[in-house]
Amino acid sequence: MRPSSDIAPPASRCRIVDDDGALLGENEIGRVEAFAPQTLFSGYLGEAEASRDALTDDGWWKTGDLGLIAAGSLAIHGRAKHVLVVGGRKFSLDEIDAHLQNDLGRHILSFVIRDDADVTDRLGIAAIVSGDEELDAAAMDAIQRSLLRRHGCAAVQISTLRVDELPATPTGKIDRRAMADLATKRPTPPATTAEEVDAFLASLWREALNLRCDFDRDGDFFALGGDSLRAAALATIIEQRLRRQLPLDRFLVRPTFDALLRLVSDDAPAPPQQRTNEIDAILDRQRAYLASWAGARATPDSFIVSLNERGARGGLFWCLQGYRELTQLAKHLGPDQPVHGMRSGHQVMDYTEESLRALACRYAEEVIATQPDGPFLLGGNCQGALIAHSVAIRLRELHRDVSLLLLMEEQWFRPYEGRVALLFGRDSKVNPYARGGDPDARFRAAYPQGYTVDIVDGAHGRFFTSSNIGSLAKAVRSRLDEAQLDLPRRLA
Numbered sequence: 001m002r003p004s005s006d007i008a009p010p011a012s013r014c015r016i017v018d019d020d021g022a023l024l025g026e027n028e029i030g031r032v033e034a035f036a037p038q039t040l041f042s043g044y045l046g047e048a049e050a051s052r053d054a055l056t057d058d059g060w061w062k063t064g065d066l067g068l069i070a071a072g073s074l075a076i077h078g079r080a081k082h083v084l085v086v087g088g089r090k091f092s093l094d095e096i097d098a099h100l101q102n103d104l105g106r107h108i109l110s111f112v113i114r115d116d117a118d119v120t121d122r123l124g125i126a127a128i129v130s131g132d133e134e135l136d137a138a139a140m141d142a143i144q145r146s147l148l149r150r151h152g153c154a155a156v157q158i159s160t161l162r163v164d165e166l167p168a169t170p171t172g173k174i175d176r177r178a179m180a181d182l183a184t185k186r187p188t189p190p191a192t193t194a195e196e197v198d199a200f201l202a203s204l205w206r207e208a209l210n211l212r213c214d215f216d217r218d219g220d221f222f223a224l225g226g227d228s229l230r231a232a233a234l235a236t237i238i239e240q241r242l243r244r245q246l247p248l249d250r251f252l253v254r255p256t257f258d259a260l261l262r263l264v265s266d267d268a269p270a271p272p273q274q275r276t277n278e279i280d281a282i283l284d285r286q287r288a289y290l291a292s293w294a295g296a297r298a299t300p301d302s303f304i305v306s307l308n309e310r311g312a313r314g315g316l317f318w319c320l321q322g323y324r325e326l327t328q329l330a331k332h333l334g335p336d337q338p339v340h341g342m343r344s345g346h347q348v349m350d351y352t353e354e355s356l357r358a359l360a361c362r363y364a365e366e367v368i369a370t371q372p373d374g375p376f377l378l379g380g381n382c383q384g385a386l387i388a389h390s391v392a393i394r395l396r397e398l399h400r401d402v403s404l405l406l407l408m409e410e411q412w413f414r415p416y417e418g419r420v421a422l423l424f425g426r427d428s429k430v431n432p433y434a435r436g437g438d439p440d441a442r443f444r445a446a447y448p449q450g451y452t453v454d455i456v457d458g459a460h461g462r463f464f465t466s467s468n469i470g471s472l473a474k475a476v477r478s479r480l481d482e483a484q485l486d487l488p489r490r491l492a
Contacts, residue, residue, distance in 0.1 A: 014074050015060065016067065018399055024068075032067045032074065033060040082176065084112050085121045085397060089229065089417055091151060093176065100125070103146040104139075109166075111176040113157060121397075123147075124157040126179055128166065135160055137241070141200070144237045145207040152208070154233035156240075197242065198261060204234055205257050221255035222442065227415040231255070235353065238264055248353035252412055279358045285348040286359075293323045295341070298369045303362065304340050306370065311336040314484060316377045316476075317367055318406075319384030319391070321346045328464040332473035337480070340370055342391075344384040351386065360390035364398065367391065377483060379406030379421075379476070381463065389414055404483040406476060409460060413446045420451040421479040423472070427459040452479065 016030040017023055024030040033056065054062055068075050082093040093110045100108040107128040112121050125143055127135055140158045147153055167178035206215065208230045215224075221231065235246040244264050251263055286303060295305035304317070307330035315338040320326055326341035333339060342363050349355045367376060376395060380388030385407040392405045396418070405416060408423040411430050422443065424431040432439035433455070443451050454475040458468035 014069065016069055018401075021056065022401070027068055027070050030068070032063045032065040034063055035060045084110070084123055091123075091153065096123075096147070096151060099150045100143060100146055103150070104142055108143070109161075109174065109176070109179065110155075111179045113180050122156045123153060124159070124180055125155040126159050126161045128163055129160045130163060133160065141203070141241065144233075144241075145203060148204065148207040148230065148233055148237075149210055152227065152230040152233060154236040156236055194265070197264065200241065201238075201257070201261055201264065204237060205260070208234060215257065217257040219256060221251075221257075221260075222413065222446075225445070226255070227446070229415065232353070234260075252414075279355060282345070282349040282355055282359065283362070286343060286345075289343060289348065293326070293341070295326075298366060302366055302369070304342055304366045304370055306338060306340045308333070308335050308338045311338040313337045313480070314375075314377055315340055315371050316379060316480060317342060317370075317388075317391070318378075319344050319363075319380030319388045321382065321384065325381070325464045328469045329473065329476075332469050333477055337477070340367075342366075342380075342384070342387070344380070344382070344387055346383055351383070356387065356390050357394075360387060360394045363387070363391045364394040367395065368398075368400065375401035375403035377404050377406075377480060378402060379408065381408035381423075382461070384408075385410045386412060386414075389416060392416065392418065404479065406479060408463070408472075413442055415446045416449075418447075418449050419483070420447040420449075422451055422453045423475055424453070424455055425458045425460055425463060426455050429460050431455070454479070 013035045015023060015033050015035075016028060017033055018030050056062065084091040084093060084096075093112070096110045097108060100110070109126050109128060111124045111126065113124045125147075127139070127143070129135075135158065143158055144154055147155060161179070161182065165182065167175040167182060169175045206212070209215075209221070209224045209226055211224075231248060231251065235248055238244060238246050242264065246260070246263060251260060283303075287301070290303060290305065293305045295307050296309045297305060305326065306315075307326060309315075311334075313336050316333070317340045318326070318329060319342040320329070321344050323341075326339065330337070330339040330341075345351060345355070345359060349359070367378075374395075376392075378388045378392050378395075380386070388405065389407065389410075389412075392402045393416070395402050402418055404419050404421060406421045406423065409425065409428060409430050410422060424433065428434070432442075443453075456463065456468070456475050457471035458465070462468055463472045
């Protein structure tokens, strides 16, 4: 933590903005901009274009740092261009480098692999070597374990680069973007025997959960401190090292080590073309279900159907199973509340990580097409809650503001870095409060930005009946009102 006066003259001001220049609130990481009554920065000598890019239209200097403001002080979190965004979370590449070099005692540089097709960031690692040195499987495993332990993520690519290969910017700094183009994937030898697989998975499990001793092979991954990002990291490393695919949807149902071992031993990845055909088939089946849904659509083939679209309130995007649920929710929330219905994957797909991601990406595109400007209000019930969560993650990856995520009858409690409103049925079989224990401990871990809980009338699958819909609509309306009231403070 260092005060803003360390980087700017007295009476200067600092602000934190997102990638689009919108102001962020306290404790939100973004790009640091500075302003002073006297001249703080006039530009780069002899570089008119660079000078124009360095200042905003209203005279604020784009420092190039990433940081946040808390209690009147500015905390710097590395350079803005040296940031990785995965699952809606931001990581400093400088910090990753420092941790890896400290843990492994070798020169390591990280870089971002950007998939421009879906604007997704992935992590790459380059070990800087001399001569013809190569990394063996043990060295690559050590890198992945350090990433898991320190950051809860994994590298999709680990390569070696010689010192004389390192690309540099015109000012002599290492060009990480060029590194991503230079680095090539070098496959590691897979583990083969059952004993090797067991030992390898056990080491990953311990690193993901920061365990330094033997562990209960039937212990719950999430109850032990795991989260969805770490589960995804396990899947990445397993596919790289063992040439096997971890079906995350099945792992989430029973997230234990013994279940993980069985899943990895039993399953093999499908060919890429087969996976593409499966996604196309899912979308075709979804279109068939939506053909009879009446309502407004952004385009004729849109997967989002809107009711109360002329309402004056901020639109609610809700993922649900059937058309009657959409009409009931729209009717009881009132004509001033636009409701944009997205259908869940019920009876059209198995919930694999890949199919869930593909559907969420498609829905996120249509959410933006329906409402070009945020912030967004998202929700879903049952299976729809799982999809709504994935859509919210995708929107955050696209640097869009999600002001509230409503999860009804949620059963997975996948971590989310934003405000969450949970809803459970009073007589529901999935109501965690009816089963005893302390569900709030898990909620606090999963939703660090805060959450609320509402208990509404009805049993699982019966919330949209005439006798129960009023209770649900009242709870949803109340949480939407709170989000609307909180919006000015968040944008200030």
